[in-house]
Amino acid sequence: MSTLLDRVNADGLVLFGCGKMGSALLQGWLDAGVRPDAITVLDPHPSDWLQGLQTDGLKINADLDSPAVCVLAVKPQIIAAANTLNGPGFAGTLFVSVAAGTTLVVLGDILGPEPAIIRTMPNTPAAIGQGITALVGNARCRAEDLALAEVMLSTVGQVVRLDSEAQMDAVTGTSGSGPAYVFHFIECLAAAGEAEGLSPEVAMQLAKATIAGAGALAQASEKPVSTLRENVTSPNGTTAAGLSVLMAEQKGLPALVRATVRAATTRSVELGKG
Structure with missing residues (x-):
């Protein structure tokens, strides 16, 4: 990582836009050792916050001279x-876009035919360094371009490379x-607990901690998540009773989640x- 970040420290990094995602990325870079x-x-x-840096x-709205990377x-x-970045001041610059869709x-129409461009899809947990980002590059990208983008995006979570841009919708x-989807499941789990007699505050605390803890366990464990599920499920026990509803073939969660992801992908x- 340090070698790739040395390139950024030597040749410069431009952040085009600094809202929530841009701010999360910027903080991640600073924490990883990119000099302000x-x-x-x-x-x-x-x-x-930005002006304080x-x-x-750190420079704001300053003149530029062929930075190593420009993140959109x-x-x-x-x-x-x-399109204001399509000029001699960005000759040789790698462009990385986090603009959804x-x-x-x-991006090539906007930036011109010459630049190496990488399209990415991060998600909102990047704001706390727990995101995951998928990336794919255009034909101009070299292996070192993809490696640099991966290092930069890994400062806010995990990174996966796609085989083709066609996978980005999925x-x-x-x-x-x-x-x-997960936030709504937390809402639903808390509401169900409340319906069974818990106070709203306790039900929400239980739901949040359960989802967060289960997710952390799934990340930390080398076991398949199906094994983790089975470990919680005693024969004829309470979990088995709940899963018999949740895992029902026609009306259960599997069919609902498939339909949900398909709708979002479509x-x-x-x-x-357009």
């Missing part, structure tokens, strides 16, 4: 504004939208078309 004076942020409304050398962290509705073809439907395809 190697970073330039382009943002029309810099936050107080200027005392450490704006909403897809305004990604077209990145914006294809490599669209990523969006699974992990991109996935945190919302919508991602539609948005990608």
Whole structure:
């Protein structure tokens, strides 16, 4: 990691847009050892936190000269504004986009045919360093470009590489939208506990801690998640009774989750078309 970050510290890093995701990435880079004076942020409304980093050398809306990387962290509705980066000041720069639903073809139309461009799909737990990001590059990307993007994005969580851009819609439907599914399951689990006699506060605390703890155990364990589930499930016990409803073939969670991810994936395809 240090060798790749040395390239950023030597040649510079540009962050185009610094909202919630951009801020999470910026904090991750600083924590990983990217020097503030190697970073330039382009943002029309810099936050107080961002302006405070200027005392450490971070630059805001400054002139640029062929930085190593430019990360596009704006909403897809305004990604077209990145056409201002299509010029000699970005010759040889690697572009990394976190703009949801914006294809490599669209990014190429905006940035021109020359740059190496990597499209990514992070998710919101990146804000606490627990995200997961999928990435795929255009034909101009070299192995070292993908490696650099992976290192930079790993500062806010896990990273996976895709075989093709066609898989990005499924990523969006699974992990991109996935945190919302989990949040709603927490709501539902808490409401069910409340319906069985728990106070709202206790029910929510139990639901949050249960989901967080189970997720952490699944990440930490080398056992398949099916084995972890089976370890909790005694024959004819309480968990088995609950799972008999949750795992019902027609009306249970498997069919519902498949339909959920399919709906989100289909919508991602539609948005990608325009």
